[in-house]
Amino acid sequence: MNTETPEPKSEETRPxxxxxxxxxxxxxxxxxxMGTARATLVNxxxxxxxxxxxxxxxxxxxxxxxxxxxxxxxxxxxxxxEDRRRRLFWAFSHPVLDWLYRHHVLVSLAVTALxxxxxxxxxxxxxxxxxxxxxxxxxxxxxxxxxxxxxxxPSLEISPLPLPTWTPPLxxxxxxxxxxxxxxxxxxxxxxxxxxxxxxxxxxP
Amino acid sequence: xxxxxxxxxxLAAFEAxxxxxxxxxxxYATRILQDAAGAQDVVQNTFxxxxxxxxxxxxxxxxxxxxxxxxxxxxxxxxVRKESKRHAIHLIHMKDREEIVPPDRGEGFQTSExxxxxxxxxxxxxxxxxxxxxxxxxxxxxxxxxxxxTGLTGTNVGYILxxxxxxLSAALREQSAGERxxxxx
Numbered sequence: 001m002n003t004e005t006p007e008p009k010s011e012e013t014r015p016x017x018x019x020x021x022x023x024x025x026x027x028x029x030x031x032x033x034m035g036t037a038r039a040t041l042v043n044x045x046x047x048x049x050x051x052x053x054x055x056x057x058x059x060x061x062x063x064x065x066x067x068x069x070x071x072x073x074x075x076x077x078x079x080x081x082e083d084r085r086r087r088l089f090w091a092f093s094h095p096v097l098d099w100l101y102r103h104h105v106l107v108s109l110a111v112t113a114l115x116x117x118x119x120x121x122x123x124x125x126x127x128x129x130x131x132x133x134x135x136x137x138x139x140x141x142x143x144x145x146x147x148x149x150x151x152x153x154p155s156l157e158i159s160p161l162p163l164p165t166w167t168p169p170l171x172x173x174x175x176x177x178x179x180x181x182x183x184x185x186x187x188x189x190x191x192x193x194x195x196x197x198x199x200x201x202x203x204x205p
Numbered sequence: 206x207x208x209x210x211x212x213x214x215x216l217a218a219f220e221a222x223x224x225x226x227x228x229x230x231x232x233y234a235t236r237i238l239q240d241a242a243g244a245q246d247v248v249q250n251t252f253x254x255x256x257x258x259x260x261x262x263x264x265x266x267x268x269x270x271x272x273x274x275x276x277x278x279x280x281x282x283x284x285v286r287k288e289s290k291r292h293a294i295h296l297i298h299m300k301d302r303e304e305i306v307p308p309d310r311g312e313g314f315q316t317s318e319x320x321x322x323x324x325x326x327x328x329x330x331x332x333x334x335x336x337x338x339x340x341x342x343x344x345x346x347x348x349x350x351x352x353x354x355t356g357l358t359g360t361n362v363g364y365i366l367x368x369x370x371x372x373l374s375a376a377l378r379e380q381s382a383g384e385r386x387x388x389x390x
Contacts, residue, residue: 024367025363025367026367027363027366027367027370028363028367031341031342033347033348033363058374058378059370059371059374061374061377062370062373062374062377063342063370065319065322065323065377066323066338066342066343066373067342068319068320068323069319069320069322069323069324070342070343072319072320073232073235073236073320073343076231076232076235076236076241077231077235077241077244077245078227078228078231078232079227079228079231080223080227080231080245080248080249081245084245084248084249085223087249088223088249088252088253089216089219089220091253091256092215092216092219092256093212093216095257098253
């Protein structure tokens with residue numbers, strides 16, 4: 001004979017019942033987010049409903065565990081690292097540089113595009129890829145002057161071109177002044193001992 | 206004469222704000238990301254965005270606090286997305302590593318048994334649920350503050366938190382059952 005009495009099934013556990021409504025607000029109740037009037041209702045229900053008590057106890061134990069974990073996290077880092085702090089204040093002091101630093105890809109692309117456009121403009125201005133244009137040749141008509149007498153029958157004889165002749169330069173030989181005679185004869189005759197007057201000699205080719 | 210603060214005054218105000226909020230924001234980001242180095246990135250970016258975008262005077266205030274938490278959350282979401290992409294690329298490699306070496310969560314991230322259980326349980330929540338649980342339980346924010354930070358309504362916050370707590374409770378119950386089974390074996 002089964003002496004155990006089955007746990008009375010409350011009608012309130014059905015969907016849409018009071019228990020479901022109470023359980024939906026249990027977290028609000030446990031974290032004191034519920035208004036006083038509603039909290040009083042929940043409190044009264046929990047006193048008499050074992051099912052909701054069980055759910056509330058389980059939720060409370062989860063909350064307790066979360067608080068324990070929260071306390072254990074007290075040794076989490078509470079400050080930014082020195083590098084990040086320095087970087088942060090640098091960015092605050094130099095906003096433009098910081099912007100360039102953060103958008104370095106965009107800045108690099110913009111600088112490259114600018115450089116290319118400048119190069120293109122320069123090349124276009126100086127036409128460095130075009131060949132040099134040929135000098136324009138214009139036909140020239142020579143009209144002889146009427147006053148000039150022209151030979152009507154020019155000679156067809158072809159005279160040979162004169163060959164260039166080599167003429168050696170003249171060399172002036174100036175004797176040493178100490179060798180010159182102190183006095184000369186009035187007659188102009190020179191003694192045999194006297195040196196001859198300077199003469200212009202043609203150097204041998 | 207203009208009343209605008211000089212550059213040294215601005216720098217001093219900025220330092221004061223950083224000193225006030227870096228600790229809470231670092232804890233918040235570390236708990237969301239479970240990654241101390243990633244949290245440092247997130248908090249640094251949060252402050253960088255602050256001095257570019259915060260319109261009012263730079264002084265500790267509830268409005269600034271909510272705004273900073275919101276920006277930190279957005280930065281954390283971005284970080285998670287980037288990490289997810291990276292993780293997807295190196296999925297097989299990471300899977301092998303996880304079996305051998307536990308993930309490095311940075312210095313000072315010591316875990317106790319309770320923390321480890323909670324960390325595993327929090328892992329089953331999605332980012333939004335985890336964020337709300339952390340804001341409510343760890344940071345002890347009110348529904349109103351959480352609504353300001355997340356952009357949700359107070360009712361939505363309560364609804365999401367209720368379901369997140371149910372999930373957490375179920376995960377912890379499952380963990381306990383698994384431990385009991387192991388002990389019996």
